[in-house]
Structure formats: structure tokens, C-alpha cells
Amino acid sequence: TTGVADVDTASFRRITDNLAQPEIRIDNPAAWRIALDSPGEELTFVAYAVDRAGNKSEEVKLNVIRRRLEIFPFEVVEKRGNVATVQGKLRFEGERVLEEGPDVGLDLRFMVNGTLADTAWVPAADGITSSPETVEGSAQGAIAFQATVLLGQAVNNVEVLYSWNGSKPRPFPKPVRHTNLRVDPPLILIDALPEVTNQSEISVSGHLEPYFDGLALQINTPIGFQRLPLDIAGRMAFFSRTVRLLRDQENEISFTVHYKDSQILGSSDHAYKVFCDMRSPTCQDVFLREEYADRMVLQVNASEGLSRLKGRITGGRRETGAVEPLESGALEDLAIDPVKATWEPVAYRVEVRQPYRSQSRIQLELTDLAGNTDTQEELILRAPDSLVSAAAVRRAIAEGGEGGEEPGSIQTAKASFRSGTIDFWSPFLEEMGMSFVPFGNQRLEMSEKEVPEFAWFRYLREIGESIGTPGERQVPMVLGDRPVNLVRGFVKWFEEQTDDGYAYFVPTVDQWVCAFAGRSDPVLAREEIAEWFSPDPDASRYARMGKCFTETPTPRYGLNKLQESGSRPANISPSGLLDMEANVQELVIQQEGGSLFFVIGGHEQLRTRSDFLSHCQTARRFGEDQQSLQTKFTGLRLCRRPKTEDDQPRP
Secondary structure (H helix, E strand, O other), X not given: OOOHHHEEEEEEEEEEOOEEOOOEEEOOHHHOOOOOOOOOOEEEEEEEEXXXXXOEOOOEEEEEEOOXXXXXXXXXXXXXXXXXXXXXXXXEEOOHHHOOOOOOOEEXXXXXXXXXXOOOEEEEEEEEXXXXXXXXXXXXXXXXEEEEEEOOOOEEEEEEEEEEOOOXXXXXXXXXXXXXXXXXXXXXXXXXXXXXXXXXXXXXXXXXXXXXXOEEEEEXXXXXXXXXXXXXXXXXXXXXXXXXXXXXXXXXXXXXXXXXXXXXXXXXXXXXXXXXXXXOOOEEEEEEEEEOXXXXXEEEEEOOOEEEEEEEEEEEEOOOOOEEEOOOOOOEEOOOOOOOOOXXXXXEEEEEOOOOOOOOEEEEEEEEXXXXXXXXXXXXXXXXXXXXXXXXXXXXHHHHOOOOOOHHHOOOOOOOOOOOOOOOOOHHHHHHOOOEEEEOOOOEEEEOOOOEHHXXXXXXXXXXXXXXXXXXXXXXXXXXXXXXXXXXXXXHHXXXXXXXXXXXXXXXXXXXXXXXXXXXXXXXXXXXXXHHHOOOOOOOHHHHOOOOOOOOOOOOOOOOOOOOOOOOHHHOOOOOOOOOOOOOEEEEEOOOOOOOXXXXXXXXXXXOHHHHHHHHHOOEEOOHHHXXXXXXXXXXXXXXXXXXXXXXXXX
């Protein structure tokens, strides 16, 4: 300024929101510089000077704008485990951006999930560039930077802040951040597991790689889930656990990784399936398929896939006409084609180096894929146009008396029910106190009441659970804290016990609502359910007939206590089913063949008509959270239909 030599003092004050801030004296008016601590914003100052004679100059208003200060681009260039490397380019205008020294110029800070991280940045490979042009005396340039950030949660938000001359870090005018930055799960490497075993327990071991602090591993099995202790060795963590298997069914084993606060991070690529086969294989039939002078070709129908089959001919009708035993000999290996693991009946074609004789018998030693072995003797039958079971032929021979005729023409059904054959009386269902009600137009039937505790406890005892009481027929089963996958094994077991020509299954959501209303169309069924719940005579024929839902039955609702099955006959459903609206919510699946369980129906924690209605029209996803909240109010109702050819085991 002119006349600066005569200036004695000078002062300025900042104007914020039209309010003047305290004056600040300028120590050296000849070289007046103001350190701006808010780049990118407009600042207003008022300044004046006083000469040696005490004369005060006019106040001068100054508007100062720090030019562009932004980061673009900003990206994650590498992520390993819970460490991410971020990179960006700071673009700026202004002379003092690049000044060096403690708390001088610009500094970048990093905030992770709302907390400042102790992270330093460094110039990236392309370093610092500056163009020779200036705009109103301000240099333009860019700084490429890189920083390594520790991710503190499974899902993270990372933001870049700036600090000017050591001031408090603040966001850029245009926020610079990455959201939903997920920690990479480690690899879960599992030591080889058997596809099938005849042991009730197996050892599951492996390791995580890489391991970092905060990781936890959970193993999930049909029996339940539990955290695994980890043995840390550098960047790897080893684990080993003995896992109990459910007998005579496929067991699915999977893993879930957690990182900090039990937040689920991810799972292994796939579930490992191990079939626990504790049953010995059996031979269902042996048929003569081809006959030669010195050998015969047989069809051996085994109950499941085999790893080995041995045999020898033990008897047959001699030329004299008498049926006599043949000379004993060692069991010989019969060549069989390998099959993939299967627990459905399998037909094997084998060649025996002996000629066929009438009523020949063969001793077989069967070894299944799990190593279970059984030996049995079978009658070799000529294969008729329609194959019959060896058991049926043995019965026919026994009933025909001594020296019976060749049984090739006997047409006797198998002991197990074929498609279209239904037994309308099942001793097992009578013992369980269960009956079924038809609904819709697809030959479907739903159990009148929920599955009783008596049936559930018997199944649990058969798979090795320790159950101290036989259970009650009048009380519905509840899942409790047992894994929901047990239900699949129960349904299969239940069908085997009935053996009445019906296929039993967990109903779908639509089948459940159709059974409630006695309809075939789920849309119409839901409308029917709404009408049944309505107390308005003008809107509901059930209300006009006095057969609609009542909120005050005996026993009353909302007691938070299980009731005996069928104890509220006043609220029988339109189709004649009991307890659809209450007692226990019932397990269903979303669609046929689905693997995820849902629940539908009311339970004993509900009180109002609207709650009962919504619970009977809409299914809810069944998960561990619901299991812990409603552990004593989740049960099951079974659906059934006559078996078809698709339900029959294929030879």
C-alpha cells in the first residue's frame, strides 16, 4: 500500500454471518499475509491502518476465496483381509498448498466408520505435478496420494478429510468417501471329508488363510452350530472339531466367518455333504437275464449303491429233479459297474460262471459305499415280462407245497406299495392319533391336527437323541432349540412308518392356505380366510351362520402356553382343520423342492383378531432369531398325496 512507511499499526477482523469477530493486530504491515484455514470457502475481512500521527485510515472490506480444492478420482486399488489400500488425486489451486513443515499447509486425514484413523499418506507413483500457468497469481496442480487403511468392521465407510495448518480435520466441500467397503473373507481350506461313512462322528479339520485379528469361525451342522477354537500360526489359523452326524441321512456341513461383534462376513464356497450310512445293504431281488451253457447273467437289485459284490451258487434242481445244495466254495468277486453315491435301489448286471438250474440259489455278500456289509441267500428267478419280487415268489413257492413249479409266471405285487395302491388304514397313524382331511382338486390331504409330540419324540430316540419321556399324543410337537433340518429326516421317517401308499411332505405356503380354506386357488383361499376371520355379518357368510372366528374361545388366547391339540373346536377352519389359527406356528416351504423354511399360522403369544388373520395369510422367514424368540411355539403339520411313479425307487 502507498504510504506504508508512515504506518504505525494495522489491524483486521473477520466477518462471519455478518457479525464482526475480535480485531487481530497485524505485526508487520509491510508484509501482511493472512493464513487461510478454510480452503474452498469465501472469507470476508475488514482492515484499517493508523499512522504515526494517530490518523486512522478508512476501513477496507476484503473478500477472499480459496480456489479449487478437491479429490478426484478416489478408489480402492487393493484389499486383502481387513486392510485396504486407497489411492486418489488431490487437485488444487493456491500457492501455499505445497508448503512443508509441521502444521503448515495441507494434510490429509482418514476417517473409518466415524473415527479418525492413525493412517499416514504418501505420494503415489506419479508424484506431484504442477502446471506453469497461474490464475490470478495462484498455482494449479495435483498431488497423487496413497494410504493403507485398517477396516474395523465387516462393512465399512472410509472418508478423506483435510487439515489446514494443523486445524481440526474437516470434510471436503464435495465429500470424498467409499461406503459399504467389505472386509474380504479368508479362504476356508477343509481337509478331505468322506462322501459317505458308517461312523456316527467324523473329524472336520482345516485352516483359514489369511488370518487377521477379529476373525471367528462357526461350523454349522444338522445337530446345531458352534464357534471353533482357532490355533493361530502367523497368517494362518488351524481348527479341528469332531462332528456328530444324523444317522441314515445326508448331513450338510458348512462354515460361517465372523469379524468383530459377530457380524457375518461370509461363508465357504459350498456346503460339504456327508451321508451317514449305518444300515447294511440288502438284496431285494435276483433275476436271470441271460442263460448260456457255462454261465448266466443275473440282475441283482440292491437296496443302495455298492462298492463290492461277492457271490456263489449254493443250490439248485439237479437232473434227478431233487433240489440239493451244491458243493461249497468261496465267495467270488462279481464285477459291478461303479456308481456314484446313492441310497436309492440300484440294479447291477453280473455274470456268474455256472449254468442256471431250476430254483438255483445264490449267496451274496454286499458291501455298500460306507463299508457296511451283509450276507444273504436269494432264489434266482427267471425274469418275466413284469418283474416280481423274490420275496413274493418265495411266499408263492412255500404256499404251493413241496416241489412247486417254476415261478416265472407268478404276478405278485411287491411288499411295499406301488403307485396307485393305497392302504386306507395305517396302524402307525392310528397309534399316533392322526387323521387327514382332503382339500382342493389335486388329491391333496392335510393332517387334521399338528404332528403330536409322541411321534416327534419317537423319531428323536431312533436317531440317538436322549429323550426322557415318550411324549404326549394330545400335545403338538415343538421344534425347540433343535436344528430345523431335523424336520426333513422326520418326514422321511414318518412316511416309512406309515407305508400306506401316500407320499408325505412339508406343505408349501400355498398348500397351507388352500388347506385352511378348502380351496385349490391360493388367491381365493386367502379371501376365504379373511371372510372367516371377519365378524361382520354383512361381509361374511361365516359370521351370518355363527361359524366365524371368535376371539374368546375356551381356553382363551394369549396365555403364552401350549394347549392340547384340538382344544378349541369353536374355531375349526372352513375345511375342518383344528388349531390352524393358534397353538403353534407351523413350518412350511416357499415352493415344492424349496430348501428354506418359513412359518405360517398363529401361536399362543397372539391376542387380537388382526394378528391372527395376518399370521394365517402371510408366511414369515424362519431363522435363528425367530427360533430363539419363539422356541416353544414352532411345530409342524404334514401334507400328503397318493404316490405316483415318480415317487417309486428306480431300479
